[in-house]
Amino acid sequence: MRDLDDLRRAVAREGAIARVVIAATRGSTPRAAGAAMLVWPDGQSGSIGGGRLEHEAAGAARALLTEGVGIRVLRQALGPALGQCCGGAVVLVIERFDRQRVEEAASTLAETGLWARRIEAGAGDPPRTARQGVQATTTWSDGWLIERLLPRHPVVIHGAGHVGRALAEMLAPLPDLAVTLADTRAEMLRNMPAAITPSDHPLRALSAAQDTATHVIVTHDHALDLELCHQLLQRPFASAGLIGSATKWARFRQRLAALGHTDAQISRISCPIGDPNLGKHPQAIALGVAAALLKEPGLRAADRRRTA
Structure with a gap:
């Protein structure tokens, strides 16, 4: 996770924003796991790539903000459904952030260097990688999203x-x-x-x-x-x-x-x-x-x- 400072600035400016992160990929995809963008009602920053994929994800993020939902997961194949030729697939996690949520993330990352959170209802205990530390930038495992703090x-x-x-x-x-x-x-x-x-x-x-x-x-x-x-x-x-x-x-x-x-x-x-x-x-x-x-x-x- 490299966009913590951007996240803080966006929340300070907008009050609440949606962050879209590529949690996992399969096959050919425009960006790797960990790529993220920030979305608010009349704008966005960052990129998850893919043209149509990014457009659809931004729409879903704005809907999440309008509906007051905290988290949404999108599993998207990059084939005929989106009119893209990549042939791969992505798991997108969309989360709503306000000041409290940002500081929660910042505190956890500062303390451990990792931020592991349960994303999907029914997910069990944190995976072993969340307890032992991970080398990957972003890990999606059994309904948990784990992001490692990366320096710029x-x-x-x-x-x-x-x-x-x-x-x-x-x-x-x-x-x-x-x-x-x-x-x-x-x-x-x-x-x-x-x-x-x-x-x-x-x-x-x-x-x-x-x-x-x-x-x-x-x-x-x-x-x-x-x-x-x-x-x-x-x-x-x-x-x-x-x-x-x-x-x-x-x-x-x-x-x-x-x-x-x-x-x-x-x-x-x-x-x-x-x-x-x-x-x-x-x-x-x-x-x-x-x-x-x-x-x-x-x-x-x-x-x-x-x-x-």
Whole structure:
């Protein structure tokens, strides 16, 4: 379960929402078990994929909210009934969430890392996996739904100009990522999507970042870019990229070496970034950076490798 923060924000905004999660799959399906979306009367976020499947599920979720029902289970074959060619089948669990329900989930997940709940009437005792812990993201067993709390990979974007803002808005909807956007200019951080965490200074964002974070340096100030690279090379990080030309990077390498960093350390920062075949428009640069980031081994979510 990666959408707990999204769930909290949606409930705070709407009062009550319906969450649709793929509890189990069989055969070819658009998304894997664990994919989820949030639905409210006049909107939705997230995706379970499948076009018609998602449309029908959203309708069922809104009906659940209207009827005041707490839980509903849908077993759906993705064949002639939906006019889809996948040929597989899914079990969908739709649950109503209000503030109390969200905090119940959050408390359980914080304590054990798992949230096991009885979904279907007549289900027996919790399965052994609920008592011993599970490795799967989502487990559907004998009328019980068990979800494991999964961390989001932190991505810190230093600079909220055209490229930084475009990149943040591309990455923020992905449930696997937690995006922070940092800039010294307060006006650049206005009207951001709720899923993006703002920071008022790139150096503070770097200092606060987890050791596993990916950093993308795209500020408007070359001196700040250099200082960020210098500070970054003195601490752990997963990967890092710097916007700029080959000439800029050659000068930065010299300056970073003069600051005491070895060639091996400096080479951990990628520069230039993006895909030159896509062009130099800010959105094109952001698209190339996002594509490269999502190819990193630690970010290859299982359901990105399955299509229907």
